[in-house]
Amino acid sequence: MLRARVLENKLSSLYKAGKIVGGVYLGRGQEAVSACLGAALIRGKDVFAPLIRDQAGRDAFGESMLDCTRTYLGSSLGPMRGRDGNIHRGRPTEGMPAMISHLGAQVSVVTGMLFAKRQKGELAGVVGATCLGDGATSTGAFHEGLNLAAMEGLPLVLVVANNQFAYSTPTSRQFACRDLVEKARGYGVAGHVVDGTDLLACASVIGTAVKRAREGGGPQLIVAHLLRLSGHGEHDDGSYVPDTLKAGHYGRDCLDVAKEQLVETGAATAEEIQAWQEETAEEVQRAVAQAQQEPTPDPFTEDWRALSTRFA
Amino acid sequence: MSVTYIDAIREAQAKLLREDPRVFLYGQDIATFGGAFKATKGLAEEFPGRVYDAPISEDAMIGLAVGAAIEGMRPIIEMQFADFSSVAFNQLVNQAATHFYRTGVPVPLTVRLPSGGTPGSGPFHSQSMESIYAHYPGLIVLTPATVSDAYHMLLDGVALDDPVIYCEHKFLYRWLKAKSINGDYLPIGQARIARPGKHATVVAYSAMVHEAIRAAERLHEEGSWEIEVVDLRSVKPLDIDTVLASVARTGRLLAVGEAFPWGGVTAEVVARVAAEGFHLLDAPPMRLNARDTPVPYHPKLWAAHRPTPESIAVAIRQLLSF
Numbered sequence: 001m002l003r004a005r006v007l008e009n010k011l012s013s014l015y016k017a018g019k020i021v022g023g024v025y026l027g028r029g030q031e032a033v034s035a036c037l038g039a040a041l042i043r044g045k046d047v048f049a050p051l052i053r054d055q056a057g058r059d060a061f062g063e064s065m066l067d068c069t070r071t072y073l074g075s076s077l078g079p080m081r082g083r084d085g086n087i088h089r090g091r092p093t094e095g096m097p098a099m100i101s102h103l104g105a106q107v108s109v110v111t112g113m114l115f116a117k118r119q120k121g122e123l124a125g126v127v128g129a130t131c132l133g134d135g136a137t138s139t140g141a142f143h144e145g146l147n148l149a150a151m152e153g154l155p156l157v158l159v160v161a162n163n164q165f166a167y168s169t170p171t172s173r174q175f176a177c178r179d180l181v182e183k184a185r186g187y188g189v190a191g192h193v194v195d196g197t198d199l200l201a202c203a204s205v206i207g208t209a210v211k212r213a214r215e216g217g218g219p220q221l222i223v224a225h226l227l228r229l230s231g232h233g234e235h236d237d238g239s240y241v242p243d244t245l246k247a248g249h250y251g252r253d254c255l256d257v258a259k260e261q262l263v264e265t266g267a268a269t270a271e272e273i274q275a276w277q278e279e280t281a282e283e284v285q286r287a288v289a290q291a292q293q294e295p296t297p298d299p300f301t302e303d304w305r306a307l308s309t310r311f312a
Numbered sequence: 313m314s315v316t317y318i319d320a321i322r323e324a325q326a327k328l329l330r331e332d333p334r335v336f337l338y339g340q341d342i343a344t345f346g347g348a349f350k351a352t353k354g355l356a357e358e359f360p361g362r363v364y365d366a367p368i369s370e371d372a373m374i375g376l377a378v379g380a381a382i383e384g385m386r387p388i389i390e391m392q393f394a395d396f397s398s399v400a401f402n403q404l405v406n407q408a409a410t411h412f413y414r415t416g417v418p419v420p421l422t423v424r425l426p427s428g429g430t431p432g433s434g435p436f437h438s439q440s441m442e443s444i445y446a447h448y449p450g451l452i453v454l455t456p457a458t459v460s461d462a463y464h465m466l467l468d469g470v471a472l473d474d475p476v477i478y479c480e481h482k483f484l485y486r487w488l489k490a491k492s493i494n495g496d497y498l499p500i501g502q503a504r505i506a507r508p509g510k511h512a513t514v515v516a517y518s519a520m521v522h523e524a525i526r527a528a529e530r531l532h533e534e535g536s537w538e539i540e541v542v543d544l545r546s547v548k549p550l551d552i553d554t555v556l557a558s559v560a561r562t563g564r565l566l567a568v569g570e571a572f573p574w575g576g577v578t579a580e581v582v583a584r585v586a587a588e589g590f591h592l593l594d595a596p597p598m599r600l601n602a603r604d605t606p607v608p609y610h611p612k613l614w615a616a617h618r619p620t621p622e623s624i625a626v627a628i629r630q631l632l633s634f
Contacts, residue, residue, distance in 0.1 A: 080414060092415050098411075098414060109407065147369065
């Protein structure tokens, strides 16, 4: 999560310097949730479909930092080759589908990947995970996808980061239930709630949910409560978020909490954390510099065909 | 023994299930019940674990197919009616259609759309969606008009690595019969001369091919007119070369489609011929489509809503009189 924060701070600077075309969407405040999910998954075996605030999860799942910088900076050597940008990147054949902007749409895609693994006899011990925000729970795609996964009994882990705002819309204009986890019962899936600002709680709750899905417990819906600590994108200052929320419990920075927890539990010293941060900053600099030096897509040599089929 | 259009669709799916372990079928009421039109009758029993009833979740059905295709499967999704695919529009045009261009990973899935009007079916069980899907880069749109094409184009479509929208016409299901499932064969992307002629070209696809041939027969009876009918077979890719070659012979073009009149396949055909073969035309190119209203329920209204042999013949006479 520290790595994601350092990288995203750099992306934000690049955006503000006009070095990035298109939007920049940060996961600030959601790193603990996302990282714990990515860390609980096994690259090369599981499926992970990140959404827009999952840099930490991508990193923990094993996505290379270059995939990120190349996509944001438009390198033609990145996985999207200038054809799509920012957080829409993925490597579908390596278990990381590339999201589309339409929220909830990845729920059924991950379900389909799990369904295929079952057809092929390769599902044992596998889970598929995807992330959503509170706003995405209002979509038909969320409903259809989760219901389908539940009906099929597939090991889907759905993490909803209730960051209290969908772009600028507060949850009071999004849903009427007391807590989004109440929806789990309606779909017949296991529900979990966690304080998304608490790294150790996230590691425990998300780890447990992933383990249950892996062991045949069916779909798991995890609702993490937190506050988005940035605008929707870096074009947005998030001025509509009331100060009372920022000053409240969920307004605390999960990264600060995590640092305290690591020091308190003896997992790391403050000096070690500082060293990690400096190492990461150097790694980020290298990944940015490399992507900036690489060729950008060329409209004259671009293959302007949307089909893989070559008709005679 | 004769074989119907829907038999051909069933047999193609049976062959695919038999020969390709990557294929599975997913759709509403298609397992034990055999589908609303019986296109999958008996397949669930014959191929256990390969034919699944879906919940009424068109969006998630296509999302599932995209995911399965990423994993190397060849899903065939049955929409109960083409009309209901509008619920899956996002997954079709934004997820499936963009996937190869964006990621370099093709998603070979086939969506069967029971399309077109039948008497009494009304606004929500009669639609022709081929123009909508053909508009989007990344989709292949097939519109078989014959029993043999229904069979071979489904086999060939599933073999393609790209998402395929297979528009099967409900009116042809049981009405259209052939002696054998193995008739003339052409690869996907090639149009067919359904009836040779020299005075005018009528371009049609799906059920309208048969209506165009009837109209051509009438004109032959009443005036020895020889009207050429071109069956597009697939509307995307569009075999404009065969159309232009026909117009070069006849000098006249009428494009007929059952879909709504604003834009669409017939407009594309006319635009392409006007742009690429203007010098071939002896008369302004014409289009004939359904009327610009929802598809009406009552058989009398429905029969006057879609192109018919009578209305096609009227249009051809106008074309010939120019």
